[in-house]
Amino acid sequence: xxxxxxxxxxxxxxxxxxxxxxxxxxxxxxxxxxxxxxxxxxxxxxxxxxxxxxxxxxxxxxxxxxxxxxxxxxxxxxxxxxxxxxxxxxxxxxxxxxxxxxxxxxxxxxxxxxxxxxxxxxxxxxxxxxxxxxxxxxxxxxxxxxxxxxxxxxxxxxxxxxxxxxxxxxxxxxxxxxxxxxxxxxxxxxxxxxxxxxxxxxxxxxxxxxxxxxxxxxxxxxxxxxxxxxxxxxxxxxxxxxxxxxxxxxxxxxxxxxxxxxxxxxxxxxxxxxxxxxxxxxxxxxxxxxxxxxxxxxxxxxxxxxxxxxxxxxxxxxxxxxxxxxxxxxxxxxxxxxxxxxxxxxxxxxxxxxxxxxxxxxxxxxxxxxxxxxxxxxxxxxxxxxxxxxxxx
Numbered sequence: 001x002x003x004x005x006x007x008x009x010x011x012x013x014x015x016x017x018x019x020x021x022x023x024x025x026x027x028x029x030x031x032x033x034x035x036x037x038x039x040x041x042x043x044x045x046x047x048x049x050x051x052x053x054x055x056x057x058x059x060x061x062x063x064x065x066x067x068x069x070x071x072x073x074x075x076x077x078x079x080x081x082x083x084x085x086x087x088x089x090x091x092x093x094x095x096x097x098x099x100x101x102x103x104x105x106x107x108x109x110x111x112x113x114x115x116x117x118x119x120x121x122x123x124x125x126x127x128x129x130x131x132x133x134x135x136x137x138x139x140x141x142x143x144x145x146x147x148x149x150x151x152x153x154x155x156x157x158x159x160x161x162x163x164x165x166x167x168x169x170x171x172x173x174x175x176x177x178x179x180x181x182x183x184x185x186x187x188x189x190x191x192x193x194x195x196x197x198x199x200x201x202x203x204x205x206x207x208x209x210x211x212x213x214x215x216x217x218x219x220x221x222x223x224x225x226x227x228x229x230x231x232x233x234x235x236x237x238x239x240x241x242x243x244x245x246x247x248x249x250x251x252x253x254x255x256x257x258x259x260x261x262x263x264x265x266x267x268x269x270x271x272x273x274x275x276x277x278x279x280x281x282x283x284x285x286x287x288x289x290x291x292x293x294x295x296x297x298x299x300x301x302x303x304x305x306x307x308x309x310x311x312x313x314x315x316x317x318x319x320x321x322x323x324x325x326x327x328x329x330x331x332x333x334x335x336x337x338x339x340x341x342x343x344x345x346x347x348x349x350x351x352x353x354x355x356x357x358x359x360x361x362x363x364x365x366x367x368x369x370x371x372x373x374x375x376x377x378x379x380x381x382x383x384x385x386x387x388x389x390x391x392x393x
Contacts, residue, residue: 122222177340184334
């Protein structure tokens with residue numbers, strides 16, 4: 001199988017994380033066919049040239065007319081579909097690209113260059129596990145690609161994924177009204193875990209010796225390997241963005257659709273390989289996250305909340321839930337929860353959460369339309385690609 005790494009980033013000025021994954025693959029004798037990188041702002045050409053000395057590198061700059069655009073045109077795709085798949089209106093305005101758009105550019109480049117398995121890695125993850133050893137934490141390097149291939153070699157497995165070891169995306173917090181905040185941002189499942197932060201500091205270790213892979217529909221975008229042939233049967237990643245108070249925010253959960261899609265396909269599964277690779281969530285490991293005194297951690301939590309709120313209406317719609325009921329319940333919860341969070345964190349930005357919720361639900365029809373356009377354009381891409389391959393044969 002031709003295996004490639006996929007990386008999405010705003011700027012690429014160093015390749016430390018990529019190099020570590022390449023070193024790891026080489027150490028365990030897994031040839032890597034290419035590294036596919038999509039970016040939206042800046043890239044260090046010298047860094048890329050150095051990377052090219054060890055692996056084939058495919059570079060995609062969002063909204064730049066490159067070979068992929070011409071290739072789609074040569075395949076006979078309509079101009080509208082090419083724009084739907086490749087173009088991003090928000091880049092020039094805010095420099096932001098929805099996560100789904102970024103990932104799909106990498107997926108398409110992989111499919112067009114003959115990649116069999118695409119392994120997405122984020123720039124803040126590493127092929128190591130953080131394992132709790134009584135009073136200390138040990139970093140253990142593992143055969144990262146081998147762990148994924150263990151299940152991907154099975155005909156009935158189309159994807160493999162797993163969570164992370166390291167500090168959770170929600171840092172230790174504790175205030176009256178926190179339950180309402182979690183209900184409002186639709187993260188109730190995390191509430192009990194955060195309430196017990198004094199026991200674990202929101203640190204998640206890897207299972208290591210107690211590893212138990214299992215079938216799942218929860219996809220983690222920074223630790224996922226995908227047989228690209230599955231995209232002939234399912235839709236790719238999807239997410240959006242929205243504007244609150246004059247500022248654009250990216251919605252989270254571009255991989256949520258993937259889990260829903262793969263669950264529709266008979267005899268094709270996604271396996272959680274129970275390999276929680278190290279995620280340096282706040283770029284300051286091993287420091288315990290201190291949201292009250294670290295503005296970077298506070299910023300990350302705020303943008304995460306905005307991302308979840310922006311995602312939730314579409315998530316509820318795709319799951320066929322009562323969208324209006326969800327809206328009412330979350331609105332009532334945020335009236336208390338957002339205010340409580342703003343007071344606890346001494347940050348008035350959290351007062352925006354209720355407004356963000358209303359805006360996100362108001363624009364649900366617009367997001368559904370974006371999703372349907374993606375579906376139509378993706379169907380055309382797959383059909384044209386099949387036709388193009390038949391002609392080549």
